[in-house]
Amino acid sequence: MPSDEPTGNSNYALERLRSLLRSGTLEADGRLPTERELSTTLGVSRRAVRRALEVLEAEGRVWRRQGSGTYAGPRPDMLSEHVGSLVAGTNPMEVMEVRLRIEPQLAQLAAVRAGTKDVERLYELAGRTEQSTDADSHELWDGALHRQIARCAGNQFFLAIFDVINRVRQDSTWQTIRQRARTAAGTAPLINAQHLAIVDAIAAHDPVRAGEAMRRHLLTLQESLVRITSLDRQEADAEKELT
Amino acid sequence: MPSDEPTGNSNYALERLRSLLRSGTLEADGRLPTERELSTTLGVSRRAVRRALEVLEAEGRVWRRQGSGTYAGPRPDMLSEHVGSLVAGTNPMEVMEVRLRIEPQLAQLAAVRAGTKDVERLYELAGRTEQSTDADSHELWDGALHRQIARCAGNQFFLAIFDVINRVRQDSTWQTIRQRARTAAGTAPLINAQHLAIVDAIAAHDPVRAGEAMRRHLLTLQESLVRITSLDRQEADAEKELT
DNA sequence: GGTTCGAACCAATTCGCTATTGGTTCAACA
């Protein structure tokens, strides 16, 4: 334990926890160590850890569930609970088909209704997506861009529907599929160009072009999805051959 | 086992089960005995019990869950519980805009994928809608027709999304608006003709025509909705004048 | 030939149990 810092100080634990959250070096599900673990590794009392966590929880940086653990990020709302039942009855290809039918419509509406500030935000998000190096942050910014387009449509209910689709799409069950689909060979430049084409059309208030650009973009994503799943099938067949 | 009745007859089991349901002598949670139990107590094969239960399930008198049991009453749905939060943040015009963007897409898919049996069902529903005299049954059959089109799209997830929209649309909060919108002067013949145009296009496997027909149909509904709400506004303005 | 039956098997669910984990209380203590 540090010597010049008062041990058991919750402020010290708070800083350590903040840096832990910033570093992003935690499990994929965002779960951080147990309170007892933290109290030993940080060399402070569990009470101090709890005080620090209470602050972080009040700030919305973490949320806790008795018997389960403490997790990074905002507390998940009730909507996501129903996602599970939706995920159960469908598959990624169906979801992609729905996106192909709905997101071009949102892009059209966005082209009609997007304001100057909206367009600025869209270009910023497209730039962030392009400049992100690792696949994780790329998907993060990509998701933000698509949702911003949905927001620009100016229809709260339509946005809610989009969020439902998005939740199903991002369900952890399909994490591996997405992880491999987005690392498909050399599609990144094409995808970034398509993003720009969509945003340009929205900025030009050209609904037809925006819808078509979005459709082409999703078709590209669908292609990589098909490629991945067919690869999976081939692997499965190969394994069957071996046995 | 009975002597004058053919054992293993599912009709016999069906009658026994009906009387069991009528008597109401089952657990508080509405759960009735397991299939294996029933097959022994009723002295019929489990297959016969299952046939009887299938009938009762189709009639909506019971619902079954694998690994859990068979329960009396209609199948509970969790979806409707959270519709309220969606309704709160939107309004009928937004919902209609979403329908205008999504249902034509469903009609297009239906035109591609609908089978012969599906088309027959569509014509039957269109006929029922046309022949219904009172506004209540008209809306009932109209809703069934629209949902059947969504089913014909052959995408379970898309159907789930459609159901979410439908739930919000049918929310009791907007009951009065819908009641007045559908009684708009003399639109019934036009709406029925539009229904037939949609179904004809689907039967002809013409996606473009199906989508356009659906769009025109929804535009008509939107018009009547606008008319109603504008009337409301006039009334509100008139009231404001008085105060 | 077609249907039914019994049996076995499959898949989803429930239940009981244990271990884990956040939440709480409390006496000791500085």
Place this chain on the structure above:
DNA sequence: TGTTGAACCAATAGCGAATTGGTTCGAACC
């Protein structure tokens, strides 16, 4: 007065056995 450490409480996750609806298959029967 406030903190600490420990014990205890309550809710949750994980696991395996038992249960239950869903399915398949061959034998028997009409």
